[in-house]
Amino acid sequence: MVTEENKLSKIIVVGDRVLIKPKTPTDKTKSGLFLPPGVHEKEKIQSGYVIKVGPGYPLPPPSDEMDEPWKANNEKLKYMPLQVEEGDLAIFLQKGAFEVIYEGEKYFIVPQHTILMVERDPELFS
16 A cells, blocks of 8 residues: 555665655745746746655776676675755756656656755754
C-alpha cells in the first residue's frame, strides 16, 4: 500500500541530481494584491525543499589500478558526495530544472550546479 511516507521510497536519484518539491508560493503579494495562476512558474529563480539526493560525482579509480589489468577490480565506484542534504530549502535556477509529475505532485529534478543557495535547519528532523 502506498502511503504519504513511502511513496517516494522507490525513487533513486542518479549522479549529481537532486529531487526538489517546490515551495508552495503565496498567491498574494505583501501589499495584498492577488496574483494570477502561473506567475511564480515563470520566475527565473525558484525555491523548494530537497526530498532526495543523488550519490554525487563519480570519482575515477586510482591510476595504479589501471596499470595492471590482470588485477581483480573488486572495488565499487566511489562518489564525492553533494553539499545539499535532504530537508534543505534550496534556491535554484529554473532554467536548469526539469519538471516532473509523480503520484500527482509536481517535483523538480535539478543538477547540483544550478542550486544557488540552501537554508539548512538542523532541528527540522530532530
